[in-house]
Amino acid sequence: MSTETTSTETTTDTTGINLTEVAAVKVKALLEQEGRDDLRLRVAVQPGGCSGLRYQLFFDERDLDGDVVKDFNGVGVVVDRMSAPYLMGATIDFADRIDAQGFTIDNPNAGGSCACGDSFH
Known part of the structure; x- marks a missing residue:
């Protein structure tokens, strides 16, 4: 039995983070605006926000010990x-x-989030 995905979906990988095709295209466009090909999208969880933890998304050139790196159609996460x-x-x-613009994170590990959606627990 095979599973197919449409161009607007991504196959969910429960062993790591996933990036939809739409998000990958947006990240590529932002990287092109920066004019750098050595950057990757870093996603981190930091203490803070009204629910206890908050997400951080930013471009990074660093390689840290223990980093988990995945490639999504040429976009490194x-x-x-x-x-x-x-x-x-x-x-x-x-x-x-x-009614909404920007990156969103659907996280099955979050027990709840704040009203603004910037933090979770």
């Missing part, structure tokens, strides 16, 4: 070893609608 357990099976997407 890096998660540090401390954040990796919090992000197992999480999916990063990008919304560009009138």
